[in-house]
Amino acid sequence: MNYRNAAFPLRGLGLAWRLITSSSRPPYVWDCLANGAMATTGNDPRLQEGVYEWSRANPMLLDVDAEPAVLRIGERFQTRLDTTPQVTDSEWAMLSLPTNKSVLYKTLKAFSLNHHVLYVGETGSGKTWLARAVARVLGLKLWTVSLTEFTKNEDLVVRTTFGEEGSNRTGLSKCTVLEWMEEGGLLLLDELHKPIDGLSVLNNILQYGEFVLPDGRSCRLDPSRSKVIATMNPVRPPYRGEVPSAELAARFGGILDVNWLTEPEEVALLTQVAPRGTDSATLLQLVRFANATRSQYPAAIPLPFSTRTLINIVQHCYAFPEDPIREIITTAFNPCAIVDDPSVRKALDVVLTAHGFDAHSTVRSLASKK
Numbered sequence: 001m002n003y004r005n006a007a008f009p010l011r012g013l014g015l016a017w018r019l020i021t022s023s024s025r026p027p028y029v030w031d032c033l034a035n036g037a038m039a040t041t042g043n044d045p046r047l048q049e050g051v052y053e054w055s056r057a058n059p060m061l062l063d064v065d066a067e068p069a070v071l072r073i074g075e076r077f078q079t080r081l082d083t084t085p086q087v088t089d090s091e092w093a094m095l096s097l098p099t100n101k102s103v104l105y106k107t108l109k110a111f112s113l114n115h116h117v118l119y120v121g122e123t124g125s126g127k128t129w130l131a132r133a134v135a136r137v138l139g140l141k142l143w144t145v146s147l148t149e150f151t152k153n154e155d156l157v158v159r160t161t162f163g164e165e166g167s168n169r170t171g172l173s174k175c176t177v178l179e180w181m182e183e184g185g186l187l188l189l190d191e192l193h194k195p196i197d198g199l200s201v202l203n204n205i206l207q208y209g210e211f212v213l214p215d216g217r218s219c220r221l222d223p224s225r226s227k228v229i230a231t232m233n234p235v236r237p238p239y240r241g242e243v244p245s246a247e248l249a250a251r252f253g254g255i256l257d258v259n260w261l262t263e264p265e266e267v268a269l270l271t272q273v274a275p276r277g278t279d280s281a282t283l284l285q286l287v288r289f290a291n292a293t294r295s296q297y298p299a300a301i302p303l304p305f306s307t308r309t310l311i312n313i314v315q316h317c318y319a320f321p322e323d324p325i326r327e328i329i330t331t332a333f334n335p336c337a338i339v340d341d342p343s344v345r346k347a348l349d350v351v352l353t354a355h356g357f358d359a360h361s362t363v364r365s366l367a368s369k370k
Contacts, residue, residue, distance in 0.1 A: 055098035058105070062092065062137070071137065073105045079112060082225075083139030090272050091133050097265045100130065106256055107134055107229070115253025116206065116228035118192065122294075123239075124306020127231040127258045131188045134229065141185035145176050147194045149241075153201040157211060174219070177202070178211060184225035193232040193241030199248060206251035228252075237298070260294065263287055266307065270314050278318065282366050286310065286325075289355040293333070293348070300347035303335040321363040326352055 058074030062085060069081040087095070095104055103119075107130075110117045119127040135142040145156065156177045180187045189202070205211050206228070209221035230252065233239040249255070261269060263284070270283045293305040312332045317325060329352065330336075336345045352358075356366070 051098045051102050055101055060096060060101055060104075062087075069139075071108070073101070073108070077105065077109065079108050079138075081137075081139055085139050086136040087133065088136075091136065093272060094269055095133055095137065097261060097268060099261050099265055100126075103130055103256055103258055104134065104137070106254055110254035111138075111227050113253060114223040116230070116251055117254040117256060118249070118252040119229060119231045119256055119258040120234055121231075121258035122260070123233060123304045124308060125259050126261070126307055128188070128190060129308075130258060131186070131229040131231065135186040135188075138186070138227075140227065141183065142188060143176050143180040143185055144188045144190060147189060147191045147199075149194050149196050151195040151199075152197060153199065156199070156201055157205075158213060174213075177205065178213075178219045180226060181205070181211065181219045181221045184222060185227075187226070187228045189228065189230035191232060191241075192230040192244060193235050193239070196242060198242070198245060200245075203245065203248040203251060207247075231258075260291070261307065263291065266290075266310070269307070270310065273311050273314050275318050279363075279366070282317075282363060283314065285355060285366070286313065289329075289351060289357065292351050292355065296347060296351065301335055301344060301351075302339045302341075303333070305333060309333050317363045323362065324359060325361050325363065325366070326357045326359055329357065 061070075061072045063070050063072070064084060069084060070078055071081060071085075072078040094100060107117050119130065121127050132142060134140075155175065157175050158178070159173050159175055174182075177187065192199075201211070205221060209223065210218060212218045232244070233241065235241050235243045260266070266287045267280060267283045270287070271278065271280070274283060287310070290305045290310050293301055297304050309332055313325075313328055316323065316328045316332065320328075330348070336348065
């Protein structure tokens, strides 16, 4: 796809499009700016941090006709892409949201310094999605390691095999981390806080750039073509886990806060999955319900309300507009089925009712009232 001539309007966000002149050929590229009205929408404290103003002043351009392809953010930062980006129109539009664009920009700056990046944020806030989107934008092969409390150091690098190393002999095969070291790409370390025994082998690889197997084979890390994004929840209730060691934390040159999108941005994101002409007031109503639910996690509601869940609800609402929204929500987000506690059902019912979702409300009935 030729992103030079493609515009990605984010319906509901109020984006201003302009054609700007590039000093390189081809002469015209599109850029996307959030309008000033966004900066005064809602009461989200992050609106005061200048994210929207920064986004407005630093348009993001992806030119795949250049040799090699180039991603530019603002006038001072650009990164050359060795392979063609695999990002879709929808992903590019979502990355253009000011909060996501800010995380992308800080990630790419860290990569330009051969630094690795750690995303810290609530469950369901989009950390893993952002990491995968970065890989697609950069055209990098994605290697994923999902960490658990049972992950051991050796699980990251080798596994014992029988018959693969020779007839009737037990041997060692390389696991994901060593394969990533040899082939390059983006290594996604998901849930970095979960391993109980620590990750000393990972710390050594990131520090020294080399791992030697017991049989003497050596794997070396080339930081110019091998990047790392790790994700983790903040280590506090209700999340369980271990704070990364000071040594491991120091291997990440960028430690970024990745949390829920602001209210107008999340509405804009939902317009990407809702049909054209969708009543934005209904989407706003759903986003405010989601934020009210998040505010009660974990004290009253034991599950976090992820952006993915919100997208699932919107997709269902507009595929089956006669279904009661309350029923759709409690099917996609059903903490009562997981925790058998009457107080959970009561807390969820209170939030649903407060946001106008009674037993009979449907997408069509809500739209007709507005």
